[in-house]
Amino acid sequence: MPARILTLLTLLLEQPISLYAAAVLRIGYGFLYVAFLLREFPHRDEIWGPGSPWTPALARELFDQTGWASILTLSDSRAYFEVCYTVALVTSALFMLGWRTRAVSVLFAVVVASFHARAIFMTDGGDNLILLMALYLVVTACGRRWSLDARRARLVSADRTHRLPLDQPSGELRRHLRDARQTVVAVLHNCGMLVIAAQVCFLYGSAGLYKVQGATWGNGSALHYALNLDVFRPWPELSTMADRHDVLITIVCYLTVLVQVAFPFVLFGRLKYPVLALLLGMHLGIALFLGLPLFSGAMIVADAVFLPDRFYRYLGRLRRGTTWRTHGREAGTPSGGELALVPPQHTSLSQ
Template sequence: MGSEQIPEPPSTAATPHRAAAHDPSIADTVHRWLRDRIGDLWALLTDRPISLYAASVLRIGYGLLYLVFLLREFPHRDEIWGPGSPWTPALAQQLFDQTGWNSILILSDSRAYFELCYVTALVTSALFMLGWRTRAMSVLFAVVVTSFHARSIFMTDGGDNLILLMSLYLVLTACGRRWSLDARRDRLKAARAGSAPEPARSFRAQQLLDARTTLITVVHNCGILVIGAQVCFLYGSAGLYKIQGPTWGGGTALHYALNLELFQPWPALSHLVDEYPLVIAIASYLTVLLQVAFPFVLFGRLKYPVLTVLLGMHLGIAVLLGLPVFSGAMIVADAVFLPDRFYAFLPRLWRRAARRTETGPSAPGRATGSGFVPLQGRPARPGAPASEQPAAPAQQDTTTPKVRPRSGRA
């Protein structure tokens, strides 16, 4: 016992990682970084509403798309949703009891009631697209889309599902702040008010107004983020699902799709495209690559060419496979990823193109390439005789060198 040696404690120089683990500066840095990130996220949600133009584009796009869809199916409305449908209201009610869905179309078997619901759906889609009383119209539009979707759920496809989801998400957004009748009414009201001072509010009323503004901003921003996440999830899951199939891996998936009679609106065009197997293989691989990579390219400039290629892909699906509703729903959904500065630039670009169209490349009676040279001298007085009008400067002789006058200073 007396000969046993007491082990010496390990030196701090031999274990630098332990000292670093207990270093308070590192913990403070991590804490500060987390606090800054949380502050940035809170500022993003509460400072100002984001993507107001994108939300308006979604409102206009889905309102117009559903309006065109209802008008296209107007001759067949009774067989799809009405009392004459093979899927009777009794069968629909049995399905609703199992799935939890509901529809205002099965509240009555009357033909007059169905026609009233159909006209209401048309008017609601048009008013929602125009942005008239957008807050109320967005709720009514969601009810209309949900009711028609649930009434004949076995006749829907991916495009109908996406329109249903987007109609529910748009209820949360302030999609009537731009390019709407509501925005026009607010501008006219502000112009009539002019520089009149705002009425004085009490402290409690001002607090309630600020809380309401913050709540609307937070709900709108969350709705926009949910829409973006939904589109990312849709593209990513579709791409990962395609990778599992041997036809997409072999580059022959589009070949089989083009030869299905159900997806041949123009058989001659489908057979013409199918004659180029290399193009079919490249399009198959490019489709999978873009869908898988889509969620990862949204935070850089690479998203612009990706969105352009996806636009061409959806147009090809609409033309070659005869799925215009699905393609239109996807094209409108992609618009949420374009910044507001892009949409704000479009009207200026349109006005600039309109001015160029009106004026033309050159004015009549003027040589092409000659610019307008303003007259020199004092401005002309209105109604003055021609003798008092300032004369245009004489054309200078470019062959004679100019002589700079000598100044009085050395």
């Protein structure tokens, strides 16, 4: 047991874990917020601007009671609001791309909190989760993989390897400061990722337990009522067609409750992969049948934290292999897998 505790402490203190999962969270939530702001661009003034029925004065009055704050209420000028909206779009895009992620992640959290607080009565659940994840990602090293920061670090590292080594060794104090910085970054990142995982577990567990207490979920008719709510019927014909299958609706109700309640207990085994696949299908169904794409997207991205780094590395190798084969065929590479640099008139390597 002490050896296991020592191994766990070493893992938490010495190196960041789940860097690829953190990158997926960064890319996913940055993309979702860019898409969200672009989708609401024609209605931005009615939702967050000076022309909103929920005026800046009313918002500030509510902030005095709740303790919230928003950069959008600092001025009632329309020009100021347009500048804030543009800054929000640019910040979300830079966060998604991973440019200067340490600083931009703080700006992204401020943007999400400001827009959320400005129109607190127009959220659908997905906004709440994106706000929490934006705050958690501030302390993570989510720019270490699949980012412009990672690309710049590789270029700097390659440039240093081509230079002559310096004879002046780094000082003892500088080395200790560097080690301390790496430890602090690793601890903050690992704690942030663990908090994100715990947040998702609490979300699914509490949602499942609340459903168990409901009579409509107990008799399998909850989805029937949800499919017949006008506010959640983006395509009425599709909802009506799905509602005709009573047995399937009942099975989906029971399966939803089972998967959500069991989710926190299957994370440390291979059973989590089929459970994550079922949750993916459930969220896609919510986006399609209930018209909640932002909520579904936020939950799908959150589920990515439970996939190991080897899964994302495999996807990267698969993408590079597909790209190599595509470019190889375009360059005239034979189908046997020979290098494209070998002239076609030479004997192939396999012969």
